[in-house]
Amino acid sequence: MKKEGQYVRFSEAPVWDWQRAYYEQMGLEAWENRQVPQYITSNPFIATAYAEMIFGFLQDLAIKGEQHEMVTIVELGAGVGRLAHQVLNKLCALNEIAGTELPPFRYVMTDLAMENVMGWKEHPSMQAYIEQGILDFARFDAMHDTELNLVMSQKTLRQGDLKQPLLLIANYFFDSIPQDLIYIGEGKVFECDLLVELPQHVAEQKPADILENMTLQYNYRPAPEYMEETYPYSELISLYRAELEDSHILLPSTGLGCLERLSKLSRSGYVLITADKGDHRLEYWKYAEPPEFAFHGSFSLSANYHAIKVVLEQQGASTYFTAHHYKDLNVGMILMLDEPIRYVNTRLAYHRFVERFGPDDFFSLKEWADLKVEQMDLRQLLAFWRLGNYDAEFLLVASAQFHNLLPDASDEEMLDLQAGIRMMWSSYYAMEHQAQAAFLSGQLLLEMFMYEEAKMFLEKSLTADPNTQQAAVLYDLAVCCYELELEQEARIYALRVLEIDPDHEEAKALLDGLE
Numbered sequence: 001m002k003k004e005g006q007y008v009r010f011s012e013a014p015v016w017d018w019q020r021a022y023y024e025q026m027g028l029e030a031w032e033n034r035q036v037p038q039y040i041t042s043n044p045f046i047a048t049a050y051a052e053m054i055f056g057f058l059q060d061l062a063i064k065g066e067q068h069e070m071v072t073i074v075e076l077g078a079g080v081g082r083l084a085h086q087v088l089n090k091l092c093a094l095n096e097i098a099g100t101e102l103p104p105f106r107y108v109m110t111d112l113a114m115e116n117v118m119g120w121k122e123h124p125s126m127q128a129y130i131e132q133g134i135l136d137f138a139r140f141d142a143m144h145d146t147e148l149n150l151v152m153s154q155k156t157l158r159q160g161d162l163k164q165p166l167l168l169i170a171n172y173f174f175d176s177i178p179q180d181l182i183y184i185g186e187g188k189v190f191e192c193d194l195l196v197e198l199p200q201h202v203a204e205q206k207p208a209d210i211l212e213n214m215t216l217q218y219n220y221r222p223a224p225e226y227m228e229e230t231y232p233y234s235e236l237i238s239l240y241r242a243e244l245e246d247s248h249i250l251l252p253s254t255g256l257g258c259l260e261r262l263s264k265l266s267r268s269g270y271v272l273i274t275a276d277k278g279d280h281r282l283e284y285w286k287y288a289e290p291p292e293f294a295f296h297g298s299f300s301l302s303a304n305y306h307a308i309k310v311v312l313e314q315q316g317a318s319t320y321f322t323a324h325h326y327k328d329l330n331v332g333m334i335l336m337l338d339e340p341i342r343y344v345n346t347r348l349a350y351h352r353f354v355e356r357f358g359p360d361d362f363f364s365l366k367e368w369a370d371l372k373v374e375q376m377d378l379r380q381l382l383a384f385w386r387l388g389n390y391d392a393e394f395l396l397v398a399s400a401q402f403h404n405l406l407p408d409a410s411d412e413e414m415l416d417l418q419a420g421i422r423m424m425w426s427s428y429y430a431m432e433h434q435a436q437a438a439f440l441s442g443q444l445l446l447e448m449f450m451y452e453e454a455k456m457f458l459e460k461s462l463t464a465d466p467n468t469q470q471a472a473v474l475y476d477l478a479v480c481c482y483e484l485e486l487e488q489e490a491r492i493y494a495l496r497v498l499e500i501d502p503d504h505e506e507a508k509a510l511l512d513g514l515e
Helices: 014-026 044-063 082-098 114-122 124-132 207-213 234-243 253-263 305-314 344-355 359-375 378-387 392-408 411-426 434-447 451-464 470-483 487-500 505-514
Strands: 071-076 105-111 135-139 166-171 180-185 188-198 215-222 247-251 270-276 294-296 298-300 318-320 330-336
Touching (some): 014 207, 044 071, 044 330, 044 344, 105 114, 114 124, 124 135, 166 253, 188 234, 253 270, 253 305, 305 318, 305 330, 318 344, 330 359, 378 392, 378 411, 392 411, 392 434, 411 434, 434 451, 451 470, 470 487, 487 505
Parallel strands (some): 071 105, 071 166, 105 135
Antiparallel strands (some): 188 215, 270 330, 318 330
């Protein structure tokens, strides 16, 4: 085994360098190849919840007479970009429905890797929002940066530039940036220093391989500096010393420092909407073992929302987390504002779209529903799809059952399925399953005799990936063209099917019918 130096502070261990290197090397591919989880924090359901909270915030500002200055929404670690696209889609829809004068807004996507920033800029699903002037991008290093250099507007946001409160979104953010690790025992604080060991053959490999093969050893060093009044979070440490025993505590010092730096951009405070694995309750940290590393190309730990909550409340914030326990995703909202009680619509939106039934509840239900689709009838499938705001992921899972049930579907059910497909594509974010989603949409519309719309989606599938299920797509296109009396196109598609599969009997029969 090769040792990576000596014992060092947890937040300064080489694991964080490999983490950064992974994201910088992989770029958007880290999410598109499904190594790094993204669905749970970027599906249409959570995007709708976030859009409702943002919309409530814009309403509250308008009620206060502050509807003329720009509101800046900054997403930290925006990843593949799907959440930003979905939030903007839902927010613009709410704005249109309301028809009232609200403050203008811009959404700024940020990430550590500049390659990601450039990828979002060129992404086809982002162009409409860029053209409207409501979407911008910036590289942002959570460890150091104090300003945002906007790519599209070429403006720089510096300390005190924003008159309106800043709105921050941080999903899977606090669990993936450096944290300190301490141990509380017998009323004393110990620093948990880390020694990383690697097999010799792994030392020169890619960051993902290094992380998966490392072995960690801890050393407990007395750390009286945490108990001094000069320590920035001394009140938090006093609470932990009084209430905890034999407990390993992740301290989000980097995350809190990042929030402090970003807060200075605005003269009016900020709102934080955040989702992560990690608890806001003190009990969660009692007798806590050393942190578990979850590996997915990179790694993630738990976020200490309890520490974030306590520290920000001491600074005057109002914090909101669910009264019920979360399973996979803890969604919180923090108002670091003057008189947060006045932001009624913002607080009500959290209650309606997170507390009452939120993204974590929906994800638990979807895990169950994905396994039960074969037992659902068409109305149940449509109802659940509608609950998830017509998520493409559910169509991919449930398409076979939709097909099975279509022969007995009523006209109303078929019209609702057609409307669902349209809704899904109105907010679809082009990713790796675009061709498959378009093909399944086209097949369902074809079976419902909606040939013109089916043809449009089948062509979309062919354009997205010319090699995906090519013979099947081409044959369905031939059928659509035949039914639409586009005989020349039908003949071309049928001949292309036979080039790929000379024994395709249906294509031969279709050609015979054209003679």
